[in-house]
Structure formats: C-alpha cells, structure tokens
Amino acid sequence: MPKERVVKPGDVTQRVGVEVIRARGVDVEKLIRMLIANAAAEFASTYYYYTILRMHLAGHEDYKEICEDARLEDRAHFELIVPRIYELGGDLPNDLPAFHDQAGCRAAKLPDPPTAVNILILLLESERCAIRSWIAICDMTFGKDPRTYDMAARILNEEIEHEAWFIELLAFERDGKSVPSGHFRRGEPGHAPYSKNASFYIGS
Amino acid sequence: MLRSISEVRHTSLATRRCCPVKSRAALHEAVFVKHDTNPSKFFDVTLLTPREERSIRVASDQHIWDAAFEQGVELPALCHQGWCLTCAGRIEGQGEVDQADSLAFFPQDREAGFGLLCTGRPCSDLTIRTHQAVEMRKHRLKDGLPSPYSQGLKP
Ligand code: FES
Numbered sequence: 547m548p549k550e551r552v553v554k555p556g557d558v559t560q561r562v563g564v565e566v567i568r569a570r571g572v573d574v575e576k577l578i579r580m581l582i583a584n585a586a587a588e589f590a591s592t593y594y595y596y597t598i599l600r601m602h603l604a605g606h607e608d609y610k611e612i613c614e615d616a617r618l619e620d621r622a623h624f625e626l627i628v629p630r631i632y633e634l635g636g637d638l639p640n641d642l643p644a645f646h647d648q649a650g651c652r653a654a655k656l657p658d659p660p661t662a663v664n665i666l667i668l669l670l671e672s673e674r675c676a677i678r679s680w681i682a683i684c685d686m687t688f689g690k691d692p693r694t695y696d697m698a699a700r701i702l703n704e705e706i707e708h709e710a711w712f713i714e715l716l717a718f719e720r721d722g723k724s725v726p727s728g729h730f731r732r733g734e735p736g737h738a739p740y741s742k743n744a745s746f747y748i749g750s
Numbered sequence: 751m752l753r754s755i756s757e758v759r760h761t762s763l764a765t766r767r768c769c770p771v772k773s774r775a776a777l778h779e780a781v782f783v784k785h786d787t788n789p790s791k792f793f794d795v796t797l798l799t800p801r802e803e804r805s806i807r808v809a810s811d812q813h814i815w816d817a818a819f820e821q822g823v824e825l826p827a828l829c830h831q832g833w834c835l836t837c838a839g840r841i842e843g844q845g846e847v848d849q850a851d852s853l854a855f856f857p858q859d860r861e862a863g864f865g866l867l868c869t870g871r872p873c874s875d876l877t878i879r880t881h882q883a884v885e886m887r888k889h890r891l892k893d894g895l896p897s898p899y900s901q902g903l904k905p
C-alpha cells in the first residue's frame with residue numbers, strides 16, 4: 547500500500563486528494579504544468595476556431611458544421627480541465643498573454659492565404675498536437691491518478707475523432723480522395739459525447 | 751505581449767540557416783506529400799544523453815530526432831512540430847542546425863545554443879546535449895519569449 551503524508555484533521559493547506567496520487571508516484575507539480583499548457587491550448591484553439599470557422603469557410607457549409615463541433619468540444623475540454631487544475635492545488639495565470647504563451651500547441655491562427663485546404667491542414671495538425679498532449683497526460687497518470695486519467699482519456703477520445711474528421715475533409719478537398727473517418731452526426735452542436743457529463747447540462 | 755504566428759514564423763525564418771529556405775508550402779509538402787529527395791550529405795551527430803553517449807548518422811534533409819529514433823535512441827518529444835520545447839537540446843562547441851521546419855524558433859534560442867531536435871536538420875557534424883527542455887523553457891522566460899509548459903518555472 548503506498549504511503550502518503552497524513553493530512554491533519556481540519557488542515558486546509560493540504561489535500562488528501564493530492565497526497566494519495568503523489569504517494570503513487572505522480573509528480574504533481576509537473577502534472578499541473580502540463581494541464582495548464584493543455585488548458586491554454588484548448589482555450590486558444592476554441593478562440594481561433596471562431597475566427598477560422600465564422601469568417602473564412604464560406605461556401606463550405608459542411609466543413610463549418612464539423613469545425614463547429616470541434617470548436618464546442620475544445621471549449622468543453624477547457625472547462626473540464628480547469629477544475630482539475632484547482633483541485634490539484636494549481637491555478638490559472640491571471641495574465642492572459644502569459645497563459646497564451648504557455649500553450650503546449652501552436653495557436654491555430656488563420657493561415658495565409660486562408661484557403662479551405664490551408665485551414666484544414668492547420669486544424670489537422672492542431673488536433674494531432676492535442677492527441678500527443680493528452681496521451682502524455684494519460685501515460686503520466688495511468689494506474690496512479692484515476693481522476694485525471696479518466697478526464698484525459700475522455701478528451702483524447704474526442705481529439706482522435708477530430709483528427710479523423712479533418713483527415714477525411716482534407717483528403718477530399720485537397721486530393722479528391724475518400725478517406726472515411728467513420729463520423730456519425732453528433733446529437734447536437736456541442737454534444738461532446740465523452741468530455742461533457744451530460745447530466746450536468748440542463749436540457750441536454 | 752501576444753505575438754502573431756506570422757511574426758514568430760517570420761522570426762524563425764529570419765534566423766541564420768545553412769540549408770535551403772523552406773517555404774510554408776514546402777513545409778506542408780514535407781508533412782503531407784511523400785517526396786523523393788536524394789540526401790546529398792550525411793553528418794555525424796553525437797548525442798550526450800543523461801544515460802549515455804551515442805553517435806548517429808543524420809542526413810541533411812532529416813530531422814535529428816527521427817534519425818535518432820531510427821537508430822535506437824529514444825529522445826523526449828511531444829508536439830513534433832517545433833513548438834513545445836520538449837525535445838530541446840544544446841549544441842556543444844561548433845555546429846549548425848537548420849530550424850526552418852520549427853513552428854517557432856528565435857534568434858535568441860540560437861545564440862544561447864539551443865536546438866529543437868524534432869524539427870532540426872543538421873548542417874554540419876554536431877555534438878548535442880539532449881534533455882534540455884527545462885533549461886530552454888527558463889531561457890525563453892528570461893527573454894520574455896513564449897515558453898510552453900513553463901508554469902511555476904523560474905527564469
Ligand atoms: S517535440 Fe515539441 S518542440 Fe520538439
């Protein structure tokens with residue numbers, strides 16, 4: 547049985563929820579750093595999806611729909627990560643540019659020229675970075691921190707789907723090829739089947 | 751201060767390089783299109799890892815991380831895009847690395863001797879100390895440059 551530091555009754559400066567995972571070998575400070583970098587990437591990606599989707603995919607209404615799902619799911623990811631950061635004893639930087647500069651993935655800013663192909667390449671690579679970032683959290687927490695692992699695995703599920711969607715769209719748009727993603731329509735925009743706990747959302 | 755990616759990219763492209771400049775389109779091509787290029791040169795790269803010293807051969811059009819992986823040396827990496835700094839190394843002594851494929855690489859990084867191995871191509875024989883992510887993140891913080899995964903680190 548892993549030995550953990552005993553938290554004294556009534557002590558609010560320490561958390562049993564943190565000490566139990568530290569005792570199982572998690573480097574909690576590193577984990578917080580990684581979660582903040584991932585939260586920044588999700589936050590920035592949600593923001594840039596607005597600019598890319600709303601302003602520059604006119605005439606590609608089907609692509610817009612897919613981007614809309616990816617955007618809302620990245621927002622759900624951000625909101626899922628933030629509570630975990632605070633539970634672990636971390637906090638978000640008060641300064642937005644400082645937060646932005648810590649992101650583990652490049653911001654998905656509008657490419658030049660903003661063609662559908664260039665936008666799809668950018669989004670695809672952004673999803674790939676997200677997959678790598680989340681599997682790193684899974685690796686770090688597997689068998690030691692079930693709560694963070696569960697969260698990371700749920701987000702990872704959606705990032706893997708996002709990659710498949712953008713491969714399908716890019717292969718079609720750029721190469722005229724069919725590379726199916728296995729995509730079924732989401733229940734409704736923002737459904738986020740893995741990363742939202744549906745019962746928390748009234749009416750959904 | 752928020753920097754635009756074009757500025758970052760511009761900075762990256764503006765840094766001194768020894769190999770032919772790759773355009774953005776060429777970068778995408780490198781990522782997505784299998785292309786036949788005959789590597790004209792190979793370089794000897796010595797990797798000083800925390801565990802051992804290893805020598806590898808790297809083609810001038812190959813990323814150092816990829817060559818290390820193929821030759822049985824596993825180095826840290828995360829984004830594989832030249833952004834997150836996880837793969838950072840430090841060049842010991844003389845030598846040049848082309849970082850044109852990295853999403854962000856600043857002249858200050860080069861001056862301080864850092865390189866991003868996931869997207870760095872050799873331009874000469876090299877000796878590289880690996881596992882320098884924390885040091886490179888602190889260096890970026892010190893210079894007020896974007897520093898992924900740096901929360902809580904002191905410059
Ligand atoms: S692995 Fe991210 S910069 Fe090299």
Ligand SMILES: [Fe+2]
Pocket residue numbers: 588619620623676701705
């Ligand atoms: Fe996401």
Ligand SMILES: [Fe+2]
Pocket residue numbers: 616620673676704705708
């Ligand atoms: Fe995503």
